[in-house]
Structures are given as C-alpha cells and as structure tokens.
Amino acid sequence: MAAVYADLVINSNFTNGTTGWWSGDPAMISLNAPGTGVEAGATTEAVNLWDAPFGQDGIVLRKGCSYTLSFTARASQPGTLLRAQAGLGADPWTVAVDKTVSLSAVDRHFHYSFVSDLDTTMGQVSFQIGQGTSVTVYLTEVRLTCSTPREGFYVDPDSNAAKWVAANPKDPRAQKITRGLVRRPTAKWFGDWNKNVRVDVDAYVGAAAAAGLLPIIAVYNVFNRDNGGESHGGASSAKEYRDWVDEVVAGIGERPALVVVEPDAVAQIQGLRDDAARAERLGLIKYAAEALGRLPYVRAYLDGGNATWIKPQEMAARLAAAGIGAAKGFAVGVSNFDSTDISATYGAQVAQALAGLGVPGVRFVIDTSRNGNGAMDAAGQHVDYCNPAGRRLGVPSSIGVGGVEYLLWIKVPGDSDGMCGTAPDVTAGTFSPFLAERLIDGN
Structure with a gap:
C-alpha cells in the first residue's frame, strides 16, 4: 500500500500543549x-x-x-x-x-x-x-x-516555462531556463482559463498521486478577482464561484494536494466598493476554506498578503473571518519579493494575533519563488510589485524551519505580473523568457 504524502506527527509544534504526546x-x-x-x-x-x-x-x-x-x-x-x-x-x-x-x-x-x-x-x-x-x-x-524535503513536490510537466522551452529548443536561453525553472516544483494555477476545471484538476492531481508526489496548486478565480486590476477576471458571480470551488474539490477528491487559496483576495478587500461586497468576499473565501478543509489529504492555505501591506492584527482578523480555522494555515508573500526572514517575522506575528483571536496553532508557508534578492532596490527603496528589476529566484520548494511550514514557489517565475515594470508589453500570467533569465541571473 502506498504512503500518503502528509505530515504524520500531529501537534508538531506543541501549540496545543502536549495533546497527542x-x-x-x-x-x-x-x-x-x-x-x-x-x-x-x-x-x-x-x-x-x-x-x-x-x-x-x-x-x-x-x-x-x-x-x-x-x-x-x-x-x-x-x-x-x-x-x-x-x-x-x-x-x-x-x-x-x-x-x-x-x-x-x-x-x-x-x-x-x-x-x-x-x-x-x-x-x-x-x-x-x-x-x-x-x-x-x-x-x-x-x-x-513520507518523502524527503527535496523530493516531495510534483513538477508541472506542462508549465509555461516547459512549453516555451519545448517550442524554442534552439534558443540560447533554453538550457538556462530548463535548469533554473523547468525542473523546479512550482504551483499550478487554476482559474477562469480552465474550461473544465474539474477535469483539469483531476488530471493534474492524479498525475502527481501516480508519481507519489505532492502537487502545489493555487486557486485563483474569486468573484471580482484582483478588484479589476492587472489580473482581473474570475467568476462572474458569487454563486458561480461557489460552484467552481465545488468542481475543484471534486477534482482533487481523496488525494493529497497543497492548495493556496485566492492570492490577494483577503488583502484586497478594502478596495471593494462597500461593506456588503467585503463581507461577500470573506464569505466566498470561507466557503473555499471549508470545502477544501473537508478533504482528508488536502493542506489548504488562505492567502495572507505580504509583510509590507496589511498590519498583522488586521490580517489576522480578516483571516479569522475568512475561515482560517477550517484550513491548514495561510500563505505569505505570494507573487512578492520580501526576503524569507521578513516574511517569516510577519507570518509569526499574524499567527500570534490569530491565537489571540481564539485560533491557535495556525501554520504558514512563504512564497520564495522570486525573493532571492529581497524587495529593496539599490537605493534602499521597496520595489514595485510589478516586474521589478534586480530580483532573483529564491530557495526552491522545500520543507520549512523556524516556524515556517513550507518554502514554496507559488508564483511561477517568468510569468509576468502585468504590462508594467521591465515587461510593459507582456500581459499578466504570460511567460517571458526575458523575465525568466533576469530572475535566474539576478539582474
């Protein structure tokens, strides 16, 4: 009988006293x-x-x-x-x-x-x-x-970087991108571009399960996604989003998966038009958290913004309202550049604030896909979120230490943040070998 990828020790940080020991x-x-x-x-x-x-x-x-x-x-x-x-x-x-x-x-x-x-x-x-x-x-x-820190995650064979290399094998950048990106485990993002998300999720999670590895997934389809920004789109209504979540859940089934839930959705709620819209957004995230939390082998992490965006106490309150208790934890720094130590400090502050709100023992993961040089430019200023220069790949997906559950490549390196920064002609989510090479070289 095959082992199920999971953390087999419960209460591993003793945040619930000596329960289980x-x-x-x-x-x-x-x-x-x-x-x-x-x-x-x-x-x-x-x-x-x-x-x-x-x-x-x-x-x-x-x-x-x-x-x-x-x-x-x-x-x-x-x-x-x-x-x-x-x-x-x-x-x-x-x-x-x-x-x-x-x-x-x-x-x-x-x-x-x-x-x-x-x-x-x-x-x-x-x-x-x-x-x-x-x-x-x-x-x-x-x-x-039930795997080693470096062998446990599934590598997407059909990532944007892999497809670009397959289409451009003679490009002088192809070998570098293969070594630096194609062979690394990153998150597979699912959203409104998936015509049948249940079938697509089933195929991806099934392939990972067959390999005995853990797939990293980001679900990104919330109603009024990105508040109309560079990555606008998503479900056309609250009901459509709930139905879409149900399809994702059905696609995963009783198989292991690590799921990051709706990057930016909780952090962006103040940008919604009124309190009713904000309450609706939190309700949708809670629906996703509870639906994924019922799956036996899923580790779900609600997105918790980044260290320089929302104050820890406020983020904790939002996550609590968004159903963090039903999920495994939260994610920090998705699609951002803050160094791992800064993100870890922020994550610990949010977790402490959650404990004060009656939700103890919440763990967090950090997106390290592009944080190798941190988020400061040569002048000591915090870089813009959108395709900034001088960034570098961070620690590949692995088990975490120091209170961090996992270090993960959640944002797909080389995929554009939008038509801005160093890639003003590349739409959000589109792979750019130019951006990929800059991340690999750190310039």
Missing part, C-alpha cells in the same frame, strides 16, 4: 508546553537515555516508502544526548530510523531520511534524554513526512 515515568521525565515547543525535563533518576522517553503513537509507516524525520532542538546543558527514533510502537519495537545527536545551547535543526522496512499502523516517533543529571531539552518542529 505521551511521556515515561513522571519520576524521571516531565513535559511542559508553554506555547510553541516542548520543555522535556529529565531528573537525576534517569540514568540512561531510555529512562526518560516521550513520543507519539499511531504513526502509519508503509514498507518501501521514503520518509524524513526532522526536528529542532537545544538543551540546558551543552553536550546533552538526544536519541530520536521512528519505528514500531509495540513488541518487538523494530526501529526504522535511530539517531543520537549531541545538543548545544542554541537551536539546531536535524533531519534524517530513511526507507521503511515496516508496514504498520502502529508506528511511533519517540525521543530519549536520560543522562543521570537534571537537564531540559527544548524541542519543536517535530515532523515525519
């Missing part, structure tokens, strides 16, 4: 989850590593499938040993991966890939910390995914 003899180990992360304290009674264990049961492992166990950890005493295991959670306790690391007083991120020899629904992820002295290990971002 067990610990050993309370005379030897204690678990405290004050907010984000866990404090695992071993007493002097725990002489051996295995005397102070904690972990999570009910992990599904499939024979022959690739997995990555990752976590971020530090200790109150440098040199503290931490043993990390994934394996069978019952007799004979067969391990699939077994690693012992030495911790320092500052956070370090660890990740270990392995192929499972086990086929079980009784798997376990566990940690051991006993060493005969009183010590506290601080642990967060505990994740077990």
Whole structure:
C-alpha cells in the first residue's frame, strides 16, 4: 500500500500543549508546553537515555516508502544526548530510523531520511534524554513526512516555462531556463482559463498521486478577482464561484494536494466598493476554506498578503473571518519579493494575533519563488510589485524551519505580473523568457 504524502506527527509544534504526546515515568521525565515547543525535563533518576522517553503513537509507516524525520532542538546543558527514533510502537519495537545527536545551547535543526522496512499502523516517533543529571531539552518542529524535503513536490510537466522551452529548443536561453525553472516544483494555477476545471484538476492531481508526489496548486478565480486590476477576471458571480470551488474539490477528491487559496483576495478587500461586497468576499473565501478543509489529504492555505501591506492584527482578523480555522494555515508573500526572514517575522506575528483571536496553532508557508534578492532596490527603496528589476529566484520548494511550514514557489517565475515594470508589453500570467533569465541571473 502506498504512503500518503502528509505530515504524520500531529501537534508538531506543541501549540496545543502536549495533546497527542505521551511521556515515561513522571519520576524521571516531565513535559511542559508553554506555547510553541516542548520543555522535556529529565531528573537525576534517569540514568540512561531510555529512562526518560516521550513520543507519539499511531504513526502509519508503509514498507518501501521514503520518509524524513526532522526536528529542532537545544538543551540546558551543552553536550546533552538526544536519541530520536521512528519505528514500531509495540513488541518487538523494530526501529526504522535511530539517531543520537549531541545538543548545544542554541537551536539546531536535524533531519534524517530513511526507507521503511515496516508496514504498520502502529508506528511511533519517540525521543530519549536520560543522562543521570537534571537537564531540559527544548524541542519543536517535530515532523515525519513520507518523502524527503527535496523530493516531495510534483513538477508541472506542462508549465509555461516547459512549453516555451519545448517550442524554442534552439534558443540560447533554453538550457538556462530548463535548469533554473523547468525542473523546479512550482504551483499550478487554476482559474477562469480552465474550461473544465474539474477535469483539469483531476488530471493534474492524479498525475502527481501516480508519481507519489505532492502537487502545489493555487486557486485563483474569486468573484471580482484582483478588484479589476492587472489580473482581473474570475467568476462572474458569487454563486458561480461557489460552484467552481465545488468542481475543484471534486477534482482533487481523496488525494493529497497543497492548495493556496485566492492570492490577494483577503488583502484586497478594502478596495471593494462597500461593506456588503467585503463581507461577500470573506464569505466566498470561507466557503473555499471549508470545502477544501473537508478533504482528508488536502493542506489548504488562505492567502495572507505580504509583510509590507496589511498590519498583522488586521490580517489576522480578516483571516479569522475568512475561515482560517477550517484550513491548514495561510500563505505569505505570494507573487512578492520580501526576503524569507521578513516574511517569516510577519507570518509569526499574524499567527500570534490569530491565537489571540481564539485560533491557535495556525501554520504558514512563504512564497520564495522570486525573493532571492529581497524587495529593496539599490537605493534602499521597496520595489514595485510589478516586474521589478534586480530580483532573483529564491530557495526552491522545500520543507520549512523556524516556524515556517513550507518554502514554496507559488508564483511561477517568468510569468509576468502585468504590462508594467521591465515587461510593459507582456500581459499578466504570460511567460517571458526575458523575465525568466533576469530572475535566474539576478539582474
């Protein structure tokens, strides 16, 4: 039986306390989850590593499938040993991966890939910390995914860049664009250009599932899309949009997908004509969030704008009204250029504000497709959103760290933002080898 691409550890950041986690003899180990992360304290009674264990049961492992166990950890005493295991959670306790690391007083991120020899629904992820002295290990971002960070995402074989290279194989830029863009996993955008979105989504998600990889999808068809701007269009009415969402949901079905919901739609609501239109927009996003949230293997992220647009508290309020509780989380920096650290700070602020509104534990992803040089020009000014010069490709789609769930190429590099900036003659969404080369070269 094939594994389903997913994060298999629940409450991986301990934002819901120690829910889902067990610990050993309370005379030897204690678990405290004050907010984000866990404090695992071993007493002097725990002489051996295995005397102070904690972990999570009910992990599904499939024979022959690739997995990555990752976590971020530090200790109150440098040199503290931490043993990390994934394996069978019952007799004979067969391990699939077994690693012992030495911790320092500052956070370090660890990740270990392995192929499972086990086929079980009784798997376990566990940690051991006993060493005969009183010590506290601080642990967060505990994740077990059924692929490696760099191999987990599906590459669109029919991307705009791929189609351009196929049509222009002798162009001197073709090899560079193939290396830099065509082979990289990016989001597949679905909107009003899809004549039968259910069929198209089904074909794309089905191809990814057949390859055992996770497709990245952006749905971009909300009523009054882009508020009439460069990327105007979308559904012609609220009802048409809800029907369209239903077709997308039917196309995905019970297969894995990572879905970014309506870039800019929440951030742009102040530009709508009145409060009724704004309430309607939030209601449509909520409809999409709830519909996608009911799918068993979908990770849905509502778009949360970018770090220099809407204040974190305001964005949190909008996301809460737009049904963030039904989705997996939110996306930051889609189609923008802010550096990853700036976007991560903003995302953490929004997540904190959401927790204050009664929606705790919300995670976020960052669009790194074009943020390699950040969003500042040579004069220290923030660049315009539309095809600015001097930008560069960012970190390819991969698992995130530091509170970021994933780093993703959501905006398709090389696709124009509109008839503006360095490409005034290229319409929004159209691939330009000129723009692609500038992003690859960083100029």
